Every structure is written in structure tokens, then in C-alpha cells.
Amino acid sequence: MKVLVIGNGGREYALCWKLNESPKVDKIFVAKGNGGTLSFCENIDIDVKDIDKLCEFAESEHIDLTVVGPEDPLCDGIVDKFRENGLKIFGPDRECAQFEKSKEFTKKFLEKYNIPTAKYMSFTDYENAINSLEKFSYPLVVKADGLCLGKGVIICQNSEEAKNALYKIFKDRVFGSEGDKVVIEEFLTGEEASLLCLVSNNKLYPLERAKDHKQIYDGDKGPNTGGVGTYSPVKASKELENNLKEVCNKIEEGLNKEKLNYSGILFIGFMIENDKPRVLEFNVRFGDPETEVLMPRLDCDLFEILNKTIDGSLEAKDIRWKDDYCLTVIMCSGGYPSSYEKGKLIKGIENVEDDILVFHNGTKVDKNLLTNGGRVLSITALGKTLKEAREKAYKDVEKISFEDAYYRKDIGVK
Numbered sequence: 039m040k041v042l043v044i045g046n047g048g049r050e051y052a053l054c055w056k057l058n059e060s061p062k063v064d065k066i067f068v069a070k071g072n073g074g075t076l077s078f079c080e081n082i083d084i085d086v087k088d089i090d091k092l093c094e095f096a097e098s099e100h101i102d103l104t105v106v107g108p109e110d111p112l113c114d115g116i117v118d119k120f121r122e123n124g125l126k127i128f129g130p131d132r133e134c135a136q137f138e139k140s141k142e143f144t145k146k147f148l149e150k151y152n153i154p155t156a157k158y159m160s161f162t163d164y165e166n167a168i169n170s171l172e173k174f175s176y177p178l179v180v181k182a183d184g185l186c187l188g189k190g191v192i193i194c195q196n197s198e199e200a201k202n203a204l205y206k207i208f209k210d211r212v213f214g215s216e217g218d219k220v221v222i223e224e225f226l227t228g229e230e231a232s233l234l235c236l237v238s239n240n241k242l243y244p245l246e247r248a249k250d251h252k253q254i255y256d257g258d259k260g261p262n263t264g265g266v267g268t269y270s271p272v273k274a275s276k277e278l279e280n281n282l283k284e285v286c287n288k289i290e291e292g293l294n295k296e297k298l299n300y301s302g303i304l305f306i307g308f309m310i311e312n313d314k315p316r317v318l319e320f321n322v323r324f325g326d327p328e329t330e331v332l333m334p335r336l337d338c339d340l341f342e343i344l345n346k347t348i349d350g351s352l353e354a355k356d357i358r359w360k361d362d363y364c365l366t367v368i369m370c371s372g373g374y375p376s377s378y379e380k381g382k383l384i385k386g387i388e389n390v391e392d393d394i395l396v397f398h399n400g401t402k403v404d405k406n407l408l409t410n411g412g413r414v415l416s417i418t419a420l421g422k423t424l425k426e427a428r429e430k431a432y433k434d435v436e437k438i439s440f441e442d443a444y445y446r447k448d449i450g451v452k
């Protein structure tokens with residue numbers, strides 16, 4: 039079978055790596071891939087947003103399964119287009135991708151189906167938004183409705199900051215049309231967590247949990263990033279597990295009642311306080327770097343379960359996990375998540391132990407292996423305990439180097 043994976047980050051590398059284990063998969067194409075996927079896939083020079091070209095490619099190569107990594111093509115309707123052309127593709131259609139494309143869409147759904155979330159109001163007009171600020175207490179959160187590369191959320195400590203945030207979005211239009219609508223919501227406290235679910239015909243099949251580390255500095259300090267380290271599994275109390283189950287049931291009920299037909303991955307971001315989860319956001323794709331620790335722990339054929347998800351024949355027993363812990367430390371370019379340089383020579387990958395997985399996030403090959411993004415490499419280890427996985431990963435991070443490399447020293451410590 040031939041597979042096409044769309045995307046170029048660590049998530050896509052990990053998906054390709056796991057698909058490559060399947061005895062059913064003969065060949066993997068990846069658009070565009072990176073300096074790591076080159077070694078076992080064929081990188082294709084088509085942009086993730088060029089849906090027509092991707093579809094033409096899948097048709098001409100007789101691709102048996104396409105797996106979409108990032109949200110942009112999903113929100114632009116890549117799944118609808120492939121299906122219209124009789125091509126099998128993993129991911130939600132454009133209608134369901136609104137859960138990531140529009141924060142207001144998700145908030146309305148959560149409210150309607152009584153799913154715990156922050157109180158909110160949404161606005162299309164600057165003056166109305168300003169006049170409504172008095173209804174909130176501080177801190178509050180101002181969010182551009184649309185896709186803003188993870189930068190559309192502004193936490194405001196006082197009314198001046200809130201007014202500035204609204205001005206930036208509505209008047210300076212820093213997020214362009216993605217900021218045509220704004221959601222203002224209550225600030226939630228607690229521990230952030232996520233739950234990824236395979237969704238087949240609106241039925242949710244939760245995957246084992248992974249803990250992301252979003253802030254750039256140790257101790258969860260500094261600006262948010264896409265995520266610079268993860269581990270899995272994350273143990274939950276019985277009460278939390280029951281509460282998460284209840285959220286999943288309500289989501290299923292909502293999807294059915296709204297006559298949506300969700301298929302693919304639903305990534306539910308939570309804020310958890312005293313075992314009570316409240317939904318922060320939905321994403322309609324695998325998490326990055328959550329995928330980098332989930333794939334090594336998955337003890338079944340990814341190609342098979344993705345196909346079953348699409349066909350509607352998936353059963354919970356099909357999704358099996360290793361008992362091992364998995365932890366990944368992401369080596370970043372100095373300066374990330376602000377500006378950083380690319381093109382630095384990466385040295386030492388050949389020195390890592392055989393049982394360490396080096397997933398590439400942002401690399402390219404130009405004679406040598408070079409850095410090509412903010413997140414560069416995910417150094418990933420399995421272990422019988424979290425401590426063992428952490429010690430193994432950190433030992434080998436030190437064998438790899440590039441100029442200005444940076445990584446957190448406390449992934450999985452808390």
C-alpha cells in the first residue's frame with residue numbers, strides 16, 4: 039500500500055515512522071517532509087495548502103491512504119476534496135474542522151451541550167467589545183477567532199491590556215481576517231492537559247494521555263511555544279477519568295445532534311482543577327509533540343487503525359499500548375519562539391544509542407544535515423519508568439549539537 043503524509047514537522051515524522059513499521063505499507067510519500075523523513079520516505083515538493091496539487095498527486099500515484107498532519111489543509115477542506123475524488127483520507131471534513139478554525143464555533147457547541155468551559159462572549163465589533171469588558175473580571179483572555187499559528191490568545195491582567203489587545207486585533211488587524219471575530223473569556227486556573235481521541239462516525243476513542251510542556255523555560259516560565267517536550271502516559275485519578283469520560287459522552291451527543299460526521303482526530307485541550315476538567319480548545323489534528331511520544335508507545339498497526347477509523351470498523355480493543363513510558367525532549371533553535379536563525383550544522387546524531395529515537399521537527403539536508411525551524415529535533419526514549427525514559431533521553435541530548443541549541447532541562451520532572 040502507498041501512503042501520503044501531509045506536513046513537515048515532528049508530528050509527521052513520528053506518523054511516518056510508525057506507518058513505516060506496518061507490514062502493509064510499501065511506500066510513504068510526505069509533502070513536504072523534512073531532512074529526517076528523507077531517509078525512509080520520499081519527500082514531495084508540494085505545499086500543505088496546495089490542495090489541488092496534493093489531490094492530483096494522490097490520484098496519479100494511486101495513493102491508498104492520505105494522512106493529514108496540520109490544521110490548515112483540514113480547515114480549507116482537503117478531506118472533502120479527496121473524498122469527492124474517491125480518495126481515502128484521514129481527518130475531519132471542512133464542516134467539522136471548524137472546531138479548530140473558529141473559537142466561537144467551539145464555544146457555542148460547548149455551551150449548547152453543557153460541556154464545562156470558561157464563560158465567554160464573542161464580538162465582531164471593536165466598540166461593543168470595549169463596552170463589554172466591564173462584564174469580566176481580571177485576568178481575562180482575548181482570543182482572535184481564527185487560526186493564528188498559536189499566537190491568537192492574549193492573557194490580559196487589566197483593562198488597559200485588554201483594550202490594547204482588542205485594538206491590536208480589530209484595528210491593527212495583526213491577525214488579518216482571522217481576527218474578524220474576537221472571543222473574550224474568563225481566565226481559568228489549574229493544570230493544562232490534553233486528550234487526543236480517534237473519532238469514527240462521531241464516536242470517540244480516547245488515546246492514552248500525553249503531557250505537553252508549552253513554555254520555553256524550565257519551571258513553565260517564559261512565552262508559550264508549540265510545545266517543547268512531552269511524556270506519556272499521564273496517570274489520572276478515578277474521578278478525573280470519570281469526568282473526562284463524561285465530557286467525551288457529551289461531545290458525542292453534540293456531534294450527533296448537530297448532524298456532523300466527525301472522523302479523524304479530536305484533540306481536546308483542558309484546564310484541570312481539583313479533578314474537574316474544563317475545555318480550553320479543540321484541535322482537529324494530532325498534537326505536536328504529543329504524537330512523538332504516543333507513536334512509540336502504540337502497540338498496534340497505525341495504518342490499520344487509521345483505516346478502520348475511516349471505515350467505521352474501529353473497536354476500542356484495536357488500540358493497544360505498551361506499558362513503557364515515553365519522553366521526548368525537543369532541541370530548539372536559540373531564540374525560539376521569537377526570531378531565530380536557520381541553517382546551523384547538526385552534529386552527533388550518529389552517536390546516540392540504538393534505542394533512542396531522534397525524530398526530526400525542523401531539519402533539511404543541503405549536503406549536510408542543517409537546522410530548518412524553531413523546533414529542530416525530538417530526542418525520544420522509552421523506559422520502564424518515567425525516570426528511566428527521562429534519563430535516557432537527556433543522556434543522548436548531550437551527544438547532539440548545533441550552534442545556539444536550546445532545550446528545557448525539566449521535561450517530566452514535575
Ligand code: AMP
Pocket residue numbers: 156179188191223224225226227230252262307318319
Ligand atoms: P488555546 O489556543 O485556546 O489553547 O490557547 C492557548 C493557550 O492559552 C492555552 O494553552 C492556555 O495556556 C492559554 N489559555 C487559553 N484560554 C485560557 C483561559 N480561558 N484561561 C487560562 N488560560 C488560557
Ligand code: GLY
Pocket residue numbers: 250264265321324325326327328
Ligand atoms: N502541542 C500542542 C498542539 O499540538 O497544539
